Amino acid sequence: MAKAKQRLPKRVYQARADRLRADLLQLQLELKQVPFKVLLILAGPEGAGRGTLLNKLAEWLDPRGVETFSYHPPTDNERAHPQQWRFWRSLPGMGRIGLYAGSWYTETLREEARNRRALRHVADEAERIRDYEALLADGGTLIVKVWLHLSKEAQGRRLRTLRADPATAWRVTEEDWHHHRIYDRLDKTARLIREKTDRPGARWHLIDAEDERARDLAVGQLLLKRFAEQKKRLARLPRAKAPKKLTPLRPAGLRRLNALPLDQELSEKDYGSLREKWLGRLNRAVRTALGADRSIVLVFEGWDAAGKGGAIRRLTSAIDPRDYSVIPVAKPTPEEKHAHYLWRFWRDVPRNGRLAIFDRSWYGRVLVERVEGFCRKDEWRRAYGEINDFERQLTEHGTIVLKYWLHVSHEEQLRRFRERETTPHKRHKLNDEDWRNRRQRAAYEIAVGDMLALTDRPNAPWQLVPADNKRFARLEVLRSASRAIEAAMKL
Amino acid sequence: MAKAKQRLPKRVYQARADRLRADLLQLQLELKQVPFKVLLILAGPEGAGRGTLLNKLAEWLDPRGVETFSYHPPTDNERAHPQQWRFWRSLPGMGRIGLYAGSWYTETLREEARNRRALRHVADEAERIRDYEALLADGGTLIVKVWLHLSKEAQGRRLRTLRADPATAWRVTEEDWHHHRIYDRLDKTARLIREKTDRPGARWHLIDAEDERARDLAVGQLLLKRFAEQKKRLARLPRAKAPKKLTPLRPAGLRRLNALPLDQELSEKDYGSLREKWLGRLNRAVRTALGADRSIVLVFEGWDAAGKGGAIRRLTSAIDPRDYSVIPVAKPTPEEKHAHYLWRFWRDVPRNGRLAIFDRSWYGRVLVERVEGFCRKDEWRRAYGEINDFERQLTEHGTIVLKYWLHVSHEEQLRRFRERETTPHKRHKLNDEDWRNRRQRAAYEIAVGDMLALTDRPNAPWQLVPADNKRFARLEVLRSASRAIEAAMKL
Structure with missing residues (x-):
């Protein structure tokens, strides 16, 4: 069994985190001026730490500028509308970052763990989401998708460590162990989903989730980088202007x-x-x-x-x-x-x-x-x-x-x-x-x-x-x- | 059987309506400046013409400044929230008039016609609505409640006239006839509801609905009058100001x-x-x-x-x-x-x-x-x-x-x-x-x-x-x- 990787020392982490926080707050100020929305989508297997990362981001960012979204099985009202309706309804307001922790991606994997579905069906859903993300990205929305990667060995170590301490044993559920046992199957499905939904404007970023500190820093830095790129990209676009004369297309x-x-x-x-x-x-x-x-x-x-x-x-x-x-x-x-x-x-x-x-x-x-x-x-x-x-x-x-x-x-x-x-x-x-x-x-x-x-x-x-x-x-x-x-x- | 009342002549109506329309548009302009919302609630028996009145108002008013609401049986999402939640969600945005045609009042009567309920139950619901309206009115909302009154005889005449012409017979449903037959019972329930919900800030206005033209003018004029009163009333209120010194109440x-x-x-x-x-x-x-x-x-x-x-x-x-x-x-x-x-x-x-x-x-x-x-x-x-x-x-x-x-x-x-x-x-x-x-x-x-x-x-x-x-x-x-x-x- 592979050994746990070396963790980022706390002192180094603290210094980097402090700098990152100041930069993220600056980003939030700028976000109020830019003409585009920012979506940060966090996905990954159980134990990769979406919940704690979410809490960390809530600490680093000014919470008044953050909206958190998650998807549950559709309600009857949602089912009474076209499928994409509920996704259109969960977009952040002006000047806010949308955080998606229990995102569509995660729900699909949970569902898959409970009840194996034909990969064909998963692929269909992935294509719908891909089209939706492409539409948003074409419209200028910045979509940052993070896949928190955790190897089967690291997942096992994390679950066992938590279980060993009576104070933290409650954090490990039966569902977690089940996911651990069928790691390979879920991983295969996850790879298929990522492939299908990895497109310009909505690329996946794989981030190693084993070291919590390094993981949190990496996600924060990624957000900063992609935000700066998007600002530059949009600034380079030609301005809209009234045409001198219209020519019919058809x-x-x-x-x-x-x-x-x-x-x-x-x-x-x-x-x-x-x-x-x-x-x-x-x-x-x-x-x-x-x-x-x-x-x-x-x-x-x-x-x-x-x-x-x-x-x-x-x-x-x-x-x-x-x-x-x-x-x-x-x-x-x-x-x-x-x-x-x-x-x-x-x-x-x-x-x-x-x-x-x-x-x-x-x-x-x-x-x-x-x-x-x-x-x-x-x-x-x-x-x-x-x-x-x-x-x-x-x-x-x-x-x-x-x-x-x-x-x-x-x-x-x-x-x-x-x-x-x-x-x-x-x-x-x-x-x-x-x-x-x-x-x-x-x-x-x-x-x-x-x-x-x-x-x-x-x-x-x-x-x-x-x-x-x-x-x-x-x-x-x-x-x-x-x-x-x-x-x-x-x- | 009482005879139909004389109708307002078309020429007289037209002149009054033109003046009214200009005044209503003026009201809509002012509405963008005032710090309160306006709700116009239309209720009354079948055949009193809520639908046509709604259409008339849509013609008279600038439709961009109007929002229409109606209540259906609660959805599962609404039932998963406290009872009043859905009412709080159907309030007009800034500078808009909220029109309530199929309002709570009408729904209760329909329900009562289908399935006789204990008056006690109706009274309970009426009290909840009364409290809600009182809260809104205390907060400055202008609530104009119109009960379109139509006598049993006039209702019968209207239904028979519509039925006699093949082109309009479809407008009369079985439900309408049923409501006509149990007119007295429904009227008694309606009176109870009105009594329970007639409170300062949310008074009922009875308007005779037999003559459509007179009815439409009366509703428009009522809205104008109540709006002017509300403006005056709110202007007379003392301004909020910071207290020099706070004294504990308890x-x-x-x-x-x-x-x-x-x-x-x-x-x-x-x-x-x-x-x-x-x-x-x-x-x-x-x-x-x-x-x-x-x-x-x-x-x-x-x-x-x-x-x-x-x-x-x-x-x-x-x-x-x-x-x-x-x-x-x-x-x-x-x-x-x-x-x-x-x-x-x-x-x-x-x-x-x-x-x-x-x-x-x-x-x-x-x-x-x-x-x-x-x-x-x-x-x-x-x-x-x-x-x-x-x-x-x-x-x-x-x-x-x-x-x-x-x-x-x-x-x-x-x-x-x-x-x-x-x-x-x-x-x-x-x-x-x-x-x-x-x-x-x-x-x-x-x-x-x-x-x-x-x-x-x-x-x-x-x-x-x-x-x-x-x-x-x-x-x-x-x-x-x-x-x-x-x-x-x-x-």
Whole structure:
């Protein structure tokens, strides 16, 4: 049996720890200024000391700037949402470090120890986590993943030492011994997980956990190093700027948009009776879907003054107020701005049996952010895929996703702007930004076209709604939502 | 059968509605400046039009400043928290109006219609809600409660009219007819609920719901009126100011504090073995309690530099990292400041099977806020009762609540401040405020004494911990927490 390695002498440790603590506190001060989140994920076998390391970090860091997360088996509320929902909900707030001790990685190993699972299943879960981490890392989040390595021999020594002293024997559980006995199997699974999830932006760092002092210092120093690198890396990135001229990625989308006829007629009388009919159909379809524990997400995008609000209110008049929520999407708050752009939408993803209506949405990333240059080119270009992926996660969970683009002509929009200007209770709906957006119509048309071409998927289709005639548009939304939900529910 | 009343003519309605809308938008602008939240609760029998009224309000108001809430039967996560937890979680954010359509009141009536309950049970629930509303109202929240009144005859007329037209017949459900048939019984229950919950700050307003137009105008105007009154009322309140001199409410508390001996000794060696022994006991006690689905709340208060952080870290070293969270309580954020002072603590109340450690707590209300004059005298005086009530709700749910005051002498505190000044990695722990607090020692002692005298309850006792000797204090916390949890679990 290999002998225990030499421990770092206490004096040496103390001096290094004192310096490290001062540096970590400096890092925490800087963290309040940087535009990215920091996640520190601690994983490793039983006995590698995640708990004591966590306590050490709580001592070294200013605890007001730390949030600790751990994962338990999902609650029923979590299960009533798409799988990744709970991970999106456990991200640290602005200026704080997120510490993950009982992380997903550890839970998987515990689970594996209790109940051997097919490696295929573990690999599937690892891939989902890899994609999630990649998304966060692409968005600028610093993810530091530490695997605390402890050999089978060192683990055995640690367990036996603890057991030998009556005062510490309670620290060793039956589960620990079980993990020790099946060390090799767990180690193999752990290696598979690490391989699958070791990707740029979310690399694993193996740190020897045998000497507690050296281990703690190494983790602290790693955090410092990776933080400095990330600051440098992000500072080197080009600044986002407004493009001089937009070029379509997929001209077919723009052609589809321009081909939409806008001259529909619908009399008030016809509208009245048709509306009630389709409200009834919608009511029945929605009740059926929600009653079957499905959830529904409706996305409304469109030109300013296209009538999104009115269409939404007609639609909700057919739905039990307890069953839906309308999420008006305004400019991001400082906290939302600091997070990944999808974060605030994940927050409002409805649970099973509920319907959520987004009045504007995550498509802001490829519309206003692209046109106004609020994000870099690589960011909005990547967003089409990220959004498709997000919506795929919703629909794979069973959510019905429907997206509406309300289309008004340039002339009709002007007429509505003028009406807003002259009506006291509508004036608040019009501001300088609306006029500025209006002047950018050509650029927005290109962005809308690309959005239609690149994110119109069978699982989450776009519906183009001619909206120069408000009555027609409202009816069209009712009709198309009813039919789509009926089709999804096979009514 | 009584005839339908004359409806408000459309022209008259339109003119009034336009004026009202402009006024409501003005209210929403002002709402961003005022230091209180606005809740509008809509209740009433089926057919009184809560849904359409909600839609109307969504049209009139700027939807970005509105949050809509409704209550469903509690989820398992909600049931794993004290009863009022879910209500605390559904309060609007800063500058927003909270609209409650499917409110608690309506749910109770639906429930009663399905399954007749003892009026006694309804009355109990009504009293809980009354207390909650009183707490919010005392804290400055504007609560506008509207009961949409619809006579049995008018309800019947409305249901029959809807049924007669094939296009609207779907709007009338079997449940509606059932409610109609048992109108008198439901009305009696509704009256009981209204009586029980009609209190200053949370009065019921009965509004006739037969004429939709008149109903909608009346609700809008009521909101305007009550908002203006609340602004005026709050403006008339005296400003909070720092007291010149503190007078004890209950001198016994101060005497108890001053009688605490602080000269305990504990050698490093004795500490080492006793610590491990008590960590083991604590580990077992906590595992037993959490395993039995109980939750635990530990509160740490004490002088600056009394060693709260160190005591907490020793304690957590005995607990599985997945089972506990430490909540460092700093100055409230703008959002927390805008809410009721208990709101942020309710947010962090642990679910069954978890332990939460509050590093400072709701006692700030009667300590720093009292001494520094951050709240008015009537506010901190009321707080003792509010806090006892809050903790009673926790313990009635089954939560084990333990509170620690870490007591250091004025001299020992000075020694620790000086040490912090000269140690680089401890310097961040000391700031001007600590020195300022130190000069206020006498005032704080009075506040601490009153806190001990007024909030030391058998269900949530205070433990005074002599903390001049850090080792002794840490051990004392371990010992007392272990014993208290063991006693609660009858170990």
